[in-house]
Amino acid sequence: MAAVGAQGPVPRKDPAAGVENRISGGVFLGTVIQGHTVNVNLPQTITPALGGLPPISDFFTGRDREIGELLQVLVPGGAQTAPASLVAGLAGIGKTELIVQTARRALQKQDWFPGGVLFVDMFGYDPERRLPPEHALDGLLRALGMPPQCIPPGLQDRSRLYRSALAALAGAGSRILVVLDNVSSADQARPLLPTDGRTAAVLSSRDTLDLGARLFELDVIDETSAIDMLDRAVREARGPGDTRVQDSPDEAAAIARSCAGLPLALRIAAALLADSPARPLSSLAQALEAEHLRLNRLRRQDRAVLSAFDLSYERLDPLHARVFQLLPLNAGPDISTQAAAVMADIDWYETEELLQDLARAHLIEPGRAWGRWRLHDLVRLYADEIGKNHIGADDREEARRSLYKYYIVMVSAAVYARRTFTIDRAEPFHPPRIPGGRFRSNEDAREWLDGERPNLMAAVTAPPLEGRRVWSVALAWFVGLHLSSKWLFDDLVTVTETVLAMSHLTNGSRGAEAKTLAALGRELEHHASHEKPDLRACAFDAQARALAIFREHHARKWEAWALVNFSRLFHGNQQLHKAREALAQAEAIFHELGDQGGLDAAHYVRDCLRLSDQV
Ligand SMILES: Nc1ncnc2c1ncn2[C@@H]1O[C@H](COP(=O)(O)OP(=O)(O)OP(=O)(O)O)[C@@H](O)[C@H]1O
Ligand SMILES: [Mg+2]
Known part of the structure; x- marks a missing residue:
């Protein structure tokens, strides 16, 4: 019979049989011998063949804060003490190194863990070596000194025996630290967690597991x-x-x-x-x-970042994998749940769950605000690579188009506060039915624009959409209006320069580009001043390019408007002669077209020029 004895002496007497057993002086794990009178004097401390910690790195760097916090949790009877702590994070982020370094420090502390440490690598993410909990328990019980013949076969019995042994050791003053590395599921870890309230356990996992453990999410090093x-x-x-x-x-x-x-x-x-x-x-x-x-x-010999990521990726089912592969198509630093849902063409609530699962697996991270998600730079490259191999180029481009559609509809609605812009009449775009998909107030719209600005900038400056350059241009226009209203001039110049570069490509919708340039040029001109000569320079470039395209396409009315814009720019530059010249050309075209609205606008500029003459 296997038994776990607490610190003795523990007299046991059966008066009828006249048998008395005395076990004293320590903890005994093993077969109980029943005899007439048996006295066993155990050694004061059992030092089980404890699992032995793996070697630590000689050039361990940073992580002082993390180690400090973990040690707080391991102090016997401290205010922060917790029976189990879980260090979770991306593959290769340093979880094993951190828990082993911490364990070493904890073992050096007087009286923290007189019983030593039990270490098990659970190989949770390696499908070939993954250790089932009953096997881990077999090893742990042996390490605790339990004779192999006394180890029961089933998981439950092993777990019970192991917990009793830990409790007995803790009770006898031999508190043990259990370190479980590379745990991949709650089921794999739960039977190995001590329950006596004194023994401490530290675990590492790539997943945020539901174990009731104190959670430490490990980030990159600076x-x-x-x-x-x-x-x-x-x-x-x-x-x-x-x-x-x-x-x-x-x-x-x-x-x-x-x-x-x-x-x-x-x-x-x-x-x-x-x-x-x-x-x-x-x-x-x-x-x-x-x-x-x-x-x-x-990569070098047996170590490779790719293979480390592979082990996490291979655990995903096809739907999670697809969302993961699509995320890098958003060029910006993070992505909202809505944007991901639109791109993956999945219901918003389902997408949120999928993203949360990916975050629990530490393949993505929660972004700056709730409902936003980001990828570590190397994971992003990895996801993109996998995406290219698994999703056809057309499907990827389609997903990117959906994302641009979404951004255009949202940004136009936000800029024009609640008015929705339809991309093209032949293919009306219905904004996705999602919470927050329409703005309830200007404040909502402003908040959305502020949160998305880095993404919008990235989308505008990313390579234009194949076969839908006009959408990239439309996005640039609305984003430009927003930037102008926020006085974000550097970004406004960047957006204008991006459209300028696009307008030099031969194919595509050059009319839309020219109109956008004319509009952006006006925004730039609006803010140009002596302190900001670069805005005026960029405005000149934009209007010059717009004018050239309008002329090339014989778009007379647009040509005249571009000339009016030019006239105002020259005026602002105090080049009054050139301003009058451009205005005269504009007026001639408006006359020719019988465009009274154009003529009125030109007259207004002429009045302004006259005022300048008088000054
Ligand atoms: N702070 C650190 N200073 C120096 N080296 C470190 C540090 N953190 C981790 N390392 C080293 O980086 C490598 C990866 O760390 P580690 O194995 O701990 O990552 P992990 O998060 O456990 O990865 P996995 O999820 O694959 O188990 C190891 O060689 C480790 O020694
Ligand atoms: Mg590890």
């Missing part, structure tokens, strides 16, 4: 720590004389940025440098600069 890590890793491998990282701070920073704060990527980069002592940092920095090759280059 650039300074990343460069420090590169430096220390290279010097560790090649000796203190290898000062390449210190000698090339700019290149080191570029490498750190390419690795986007992901320790796994930084370790690989450091190993690549250590492999070739003659290799200058600039060579690696350059090799990693090309985004489409970066993930492939972040």
Whole structure:
């Protein structure tokens, strides 16, 4: 019979049989021998063949705050103490390193864990090596000193025995720290969690698991720590004389940025440098600069960022995988649930659930505000790569079109407060039926525009939509109006320059481009002043290009309006002669067309010019 004994002495007496067993002095895990009178004196402490922590990195960097917080949770009887803590985060972010470093520090603290540590790698994300909990318990019970023949076969019995053993050890003053690395599901971990309230457990997972554990979500390391890590890793491998990282701070920073704060990527980069002592940092920095090759280059022998991500990605079902693959099509820094729903053509509520699942798997992260989502830079490259392989080019372009449609409808509605712009009459676009899809107030509209501005800028400056350049141009127009109303002049210039560049392409809708340029030019002119000469310069470029296209296409009325715009620009520049010249040309065209509205506008400008003459 297997038994777990608490600290003794524990006299057991059966007066009828006249049998007395005395067990004292420690904790006994194993077979109970029943005899007439048995006295067992156990050693004071059992030091089980505890799992043994894996080695730690010699150049561990940063993470002081995280270690401090984790240690707070492990203090015996502290205000923050929790029975279980879960460190969750993206593949390669440094979860294992953090929990092992923390465990080492905790073990060095007097009286925190006199019983030592039990460490198990659960291999949760490796389909071939994933450890079922009953197997893990078998190993844990053995490590605790339980004779193999006393270990029961079933999961429940093993779990019960293991918890009793931990409780007995804790009661006997041998509190143990249980460290479970790479847990992939709550079912895999739950039977291994102690329940005695004193034994502590620290787990790591790529998923935010529902275990009732104190949650620590691990983020990337900052650039300074990343460069420090590169430096220390290279010097560790090649000796203190290898000062390449210190000698090339700019290149080191570029490498750190390419690795986007992901320790796994930084370790690989450091190993690549250590492999070739003659290799200058600039060579690696350059090799990693090309985004489409970066993930492939972040590999060395058995380590690769790609394979680490693969193990997380392969756990996704097709629907989650599809949403994940589509997300990088949004060029901006984060994406709203609505935008993702429109792009994936899935119901809003379902999309929200899918995105939350992806965030729990740490393949995406919650963005700046609730309902927004972002991807780590390397994950973004990964998702895009996978997307290109799994979703046809046409389907990807269709998803991007849906996204642009959504942005155009929303931004136009927001700019014109609640009026909705229809992209083209032949193909009317119905705004997606989603909460927040229409603005209830100007305040709502403003908030939406402010939140989306980086995305809108990115969408405008991204390569134009194939076969629908007019949509990219329409988006630029509305975004330009918004920027102008917010006095965001640098962005307004960028948007105008983007449309200018598009208007030099030969195919596409050049009329729309010219009209947009004329409109953006007017916005720029509106804000131009002596302190902002670049706005006027950009306005001139925009109007000149618009005029050229109108002339090329014999769009006489538009040509005349562009000339009026020019006239005002020259006026603002104090080039009155040129202003009058342009105005005369405009008036001649308006006369020819019998356009009274145009003539009235031209007269107004002429009056302004006259006033200037008098000054
Ligand atoms: N703060 C750090 N300083 C130095 N090296 C680190 C740091 N964090 C992690 N590393 C190193 O980066 C690599 C990846 O870290 P680690 O294995 O802990 O990631 P992980 O989050 O556990 O990944 P996975 O999800 O694949 O298990 C390891 O070689 C580790 O030693
Ligand atoms: Mg790990």
